Amino acid sequence: MNAVIAQLPVLILVVPIVGALLILLAGKVNRNFSYPVTLATISFQFAASLILLSAVMTGGTIHYYLGGWPPPMGIELVLDAFNSFVLVVILAMALLTAVWARQGAALDIPPEKTVPFFVVFQLLVTGLCGMTITGDIFNLYVFVEITSIAAYVLVASGRGARSLIAGFNYLVLGSIAAGFIVLGIGYLYVATGTLNMGELAAMLPASYGLATVHAAFLFLMIGFSIKVAFFPLHLWLPDAYTESPAVVTILIATATSKVTAYAMIRVIFSVFTPQYITESFPVTEVILIIAAIAIIAGAVLAIAQDNLKRMLAYSSISQMGYIMFAIGIANQIALEGGLLHIMAHAVMKGCLFMVAGMIIYRTGITGIHQMSGLSRTMPLTCAAFALAGASMIGIPPTIGFMSKYYLVLGAVEAGQYLAAAVLLIGSLLAAVYIWRVIEIMYFGDHHEGALHSGPEAPLSMLVPVLILAASCLLLGLFVDIPLEIIGPAVTLLLGGS
């Protein structure tokens, strides 16, 4: 048993790749077999991630050398408090999305396409796991590309022809981003002669003054900023989130964007170091200013939308600003808030996008103004929306409030009062765009309510939504549990032991 656990870091990547092939084979036999295989594979990954997390929490960082080759010859997989936490979060989201997809996939994916859909879905999840646990920066690029290609395909797989264009635009911008990332990696290699993240961190300080290192940093930052849709490089995101199938939106809005943010934080703090970004090449203030703009601009744009999915997409741009905000402050408390927000945003945005999908599934409605009285026909769905929405606004004691509290506290402690104020105004704006929906759902004109006399959404969609909505509350009340993991993770990032 222990031998198996020792191999888990690689199994969490190999099993789903084999699983993806199995999905294809099972699909050849019978189209309906592909879904159970997907669910089983992702369940395995989730279970494995839990085991790995507990192993990391008890035994410290795990280093796994692929093929037994130690770095710098071989590729290393590293699991520490930070990425094993992210791994659990994204696999939990992937699992819930997969459950949701049992009926939700049929919304946009024609039956004859379900088999390839689930294959690509599985590959996307695998790529995300790889991005999370790899300890080699070029390997990171490869997994970024696996993830991205899968995401391009999935975004373009919607029923509407517009999703093709959204997918194409995503591809163009994503490929530019990937180009910048690989260029940055090249500069890092030129400066140090290694690709292992740990060795890079050890060797870079000697050449902090070199223009090569600055160029590497800038290229990597631009590349990842496009990938996480950091304002103003977000242009691909609204279309990609709006036009893609509901299942895909949920997955890329929760798992993909979070892992990309993880990768960015990893590169900034673990490859370059806190000293580098504050002393040698002071960028934190620039990041903070742009993050503040992103928070406000994303929220304002969200307020202007009528399409629910597009509104949530702009909200994501604003919320991504919160995570970048933590990088801009770069102290212990703010980063704890940032990491907490990675989880918080995954949970609440997942819930909200699922609700948006369920509303389309049952009523075909996408416009917010058409949703009046929806709480009568879909009470549980709307309740989940209200709860996750409250979390989005940052009403205590939800998880969204907790992360926001940490961010504000970190900003005040760093003496950035103005930034703290921006953050608070951002949550007020979030109240505007979320509350508009709640108002229409619950208190809209009663006569129009009769228009949607459909039933509540099916159980397989309702259960993941309710789990996520409850998590918004429970994770907030028991916030010390995730913080026990996040605390050490941030210490690690900031260069402590």
Next chain:
Amino acid sequence: MIEDLFALFLSRYNYWMAIILMLIGLYALIAKQNLVKKIIGLNIFQTAIFLFYISFADVTGGTAPIYLPEGPGALYVNPLPHVLMLTAIVVGVSITAVALSLVVRIYQEYKVMDEDELLEVMRRP
């Protein structure tokens, strides 16, 4: 002054060429209306990066990184960037494949391949 710049260009001409190619590619990606030309731009952009990696791996007078009679003491070029670029080429091909198939599907749907025309077609109900 001019001569100095020229000398600088010449001494690092391989990198300059990579950068120029990269800019050409980016220009095509952003400015070209035709979707296929955008993909060509993307390929130029990627190729420029390949060239960049390959040229910094080069060692003056180095030979191919294979086992030579001189043993480990032989002067050979750094093989790792080549390996990395093999991977990157595979990635690039995959992206091109996906992009082309998307363009084909877009053409089937809208019967246009030009971005401006596409926007116009989309605006129609």
Next chain:
Amino acid sequence: MTLDTLPLLALLAPLTAAVLIPVVGRHENLRESVTLIAAGSMVLMVLAMLPEILEGGRISITLLPLLPGGDLALRADAFGMIFALTASVLWLLNSVYSIGYMRALREHDQTRFFFCFAIAITAAMGIAFSANLVTLFVFYEILTLITYPLVVHVGTPEAMQAGRKYLAYLLGGGICLLAATVVTYTLTGTTEFIPGGFLAAGSGTALSLQVLFILFMAGFVKAAWMPFHAWLPAAMVAPTPVSAFLHAVAVVTAGVFGVVRVAGWVYGTDLMAALGLGTVLAIIASFTIITASLFALAEDNLKRRLAYSTVSQLSYILLGVSMLSTAGITGAMVHIPFHAFLKITLFFGAGAIIVGTGREAISDMRGIGQKMPVTAVMFAAAAAGICGLPPFCALFSKVFLSLGAVQAGELILLGVIIASSVLNVAYFFPIIYTMLIARPSDERTLDGIREAPLFMLIPIILTVIASIAFFFSPGMPFLDLSGIALAEINGGVLP
């Protein structure tokens, strides 16, 4: 079951009700029983804590480690008990009244209504028992959000508009409160309420502490001090039991409660005086008292006039705090329950008139005292009480406030109190006259008007009786509690 769990149980009673109400929502009688049982048991739990508190004890319980600077922790102390006792007793009466009101008007969405009510009172109790700023903030925000559906209950465009205003003011205030909490924590490393305050002159520059206080005041916009009061009259679109709840049981009361808490348990009277914050507060309060009374004078809609009356009356509490003298703060503390009991009677009366006649304009109410004698008499009694006439409890708070003004040597403040009493009479007595003495131009307009149902009359009568009882026994319990609270702030010296 030990004493320690009582504050928690007092919160869990209405919370349990909130869970049960949607479950049994289809069976009206069962649903209403759940509300009443929860309300009754909550009163019992609060009363069970009373002896311990009156002996000067405190009951503390930490629920969850929540955030740096504040666990989710409850603590029942004397001042908290004043609010808790007021809120729990009035919620019981208000629940009885709501049942009568909602049924008489055949309101829609009654399940949602009672569900939100139950959570709102949970939040109010949480505010009363919060042991630190973080806990206070948590319940404060919950209260904001959960009262919104109550305010917009009717669902008309006008109500939605008012609801947006309500939410904008209160969420904006909540954000200021959050900022104030965070800054306080950064300055001192704690947010736990300590009698006499934990901020010290050295915690920050004088300017920063003054700005922080302004931030706190902005946070407690629920206290409806002018010029940030507009949400309260707007919220009058709500059904009357909700208005009663907002004005007397929880929301505005929570606002002034917070101000007193911050003044006495975060800043402390000495620091307040040293920073000149008493003056700031006095200016705000005096301005609000006079201006709101004038607004009330000009208002013909009964509920809106009552709303302005609340704005004015609650600033008495701020005024009392601003004096920073024992009598002033005592007056402020006891004015919370005394005003609440009287004001809820007035709202109950206004609601009864709506149910009985459908009229809201004061000018339409000529002579309705003939047909609704109980309501009209009780309304008149409560109005006289608020004006500070004997034998009603509010006399005491006014006496203490006046005493405080003299003690503080601020005769201007005494002038404000006297002027506002005159204004009180000026805007309340015409109502009494219209209802009881004036004759309608056409007696036939009174046809068909009947007294409100018994479910509504009983609470009205009970609150008036309570107000009179507190006049004859002012010590028990509110004045005694405020004495203990004051002794805590002053470091053990009884006034």
